[in-house]
């Protein structure tokens with residue numbers, strides 16, 4: 001039976017999740033703060049930690065390194081409100097497997113937990129030669145399908161992939177979190193002569209300082225306290241194949257020195273070992289920030305940068321390649337249909353508009369999560385606006401507000417010029433109400449009944465107001 005630790009300061013959510021997960025045959029424990037979670041983890045071993053992003057004493061970003069250090073094999077899922085999605089996406093870089101947004105839906109939580117546990121257990125299994133696999137610190141869930149985007153930018157990426165794949169060049173892939181760097185790295189591997197050899201993906205952001213060396217290079221028995229047996233490192237496991245090092249900028253300077261040796265001499269030495277081991281591994285690395293900038297700031301070794309910089313690929317954020325959005329949305333819809341045994345056929349035209357104009361801070365990973373949830377919530381044959389998170393459905397409204405305040409003189413002059421004071425008053429009232437309601441919804445964890453109670457209105461009034469915002473948008 002898998003053991004799940006729930007960390008949330010909301011008593012109701014803890015009780016609800018405990019009851020629901022126990023009913024689904026998980027052993028659960030729950031605590032309310034980051035500090036109590038750390039204390040609990042000193043004496044207990046969770047298979048999975050389900051953790052609210054905003055705890056009373058810290059955020060998941062602060063808690064995650066402790067989880068990774070104490071229990072590197074535990075899967076982590078972060079619960080977040082939409083206003084924190086950008087941060088939640090960052091948490092993935094620190095080694096969380098996935099995030100779910102509030103309000104929570106039982107089926108979604110269950111699917112996410114099963115996938116995270118499947119990935120977490122995968123990395124304890126031996127690596128099968130020739131089969132692309134992931135190692136400790138792997139993130140997201142495995143699906144090996146690769147979609148060639150519709151946008152011109154994706155066309156350029158594919159040309160670069162085809163060009164560099166057959167060579168032995170090191171490659172740097174730049175791009176925001178969730179933009180598809182790892183799948184592109186895997187494509188390079190699959191199109192290379194190493195295709196039938198291992199592909200190992202490591203998230204360097206998820207490696208603790210202490211364990212990074214032994215994770216990458218392996219260790220000998222007795223190399224340090226706790227090294228009870230010899231461990232083969234990821235580089236050795238990837239021998240003859242390809243290793244993908246994501247968020248390379250997070251590796252400490254010492255590890256960078258050892259890595260330079262791998263690149264220059266094609267040799268590694270296990271932690272605590274006395275002899276060198278020859279390895280033949282192709283290295284593909286990824287970073288969110290320009291490595292040259294990191295090198296200039298003294299955070300990344302310049303010699304290592306020059307060694308890696310044989311070829312680089314830029315993956316633009318999803319918001320800059322709008323033509324890819326609906327292609328991926330349909331693909332994720334089909335994936336979810338299969339996963340949840342549903343038969344949702346597509347999207348209402350209005351939804352297409354919203355999806356194409358949203359900012360997608362978490363890029364494809366965020367789009368995938370949003371489509372997964374929308375498919376789950378859809379009762380009809382098409383996904384409608386109601387199945388989208390409130391913040392996404394109303395994003396263009398919020399943009400309008402930002403724009404108006406950023407450029408208030410122009411907006412005011414225009415409004416005065418048109419003489420539409422009545423329109424302005426209506427807009428101002430709706431804006432004010434919108435902000436109060438949004439605040440209440442956030443406070444209530446997007447639970448509409450709770451938000452209605454906070455606002456001292458009945459549920460129906462709240463629904464009508466929310467509907468009015470939507471109508472005002474059109």
Ligand SMILES: Nc1ncnc2c1ncn2[C@@H]1O[C@H](COP(=O)(O)OP(=O)(O)OP(=O)(O)O)[C@@H](O)[C@H]1O
Pocket residue numbers: 092093139140141143145146147148149175176177178179180181182183184246364365368
């Ligand atoms: N071309 C593609 N075809 C199919 N799925 C894709 C494609 N690109 C990305 N995805 C999906 O989008 C999600 C994010 O992709 P990926 O993990 O490669 O991003 P990343 O840039 O490596 O993110 P991070 O830096 O945060 O680890 C994954 O679930 C992946 O399966």
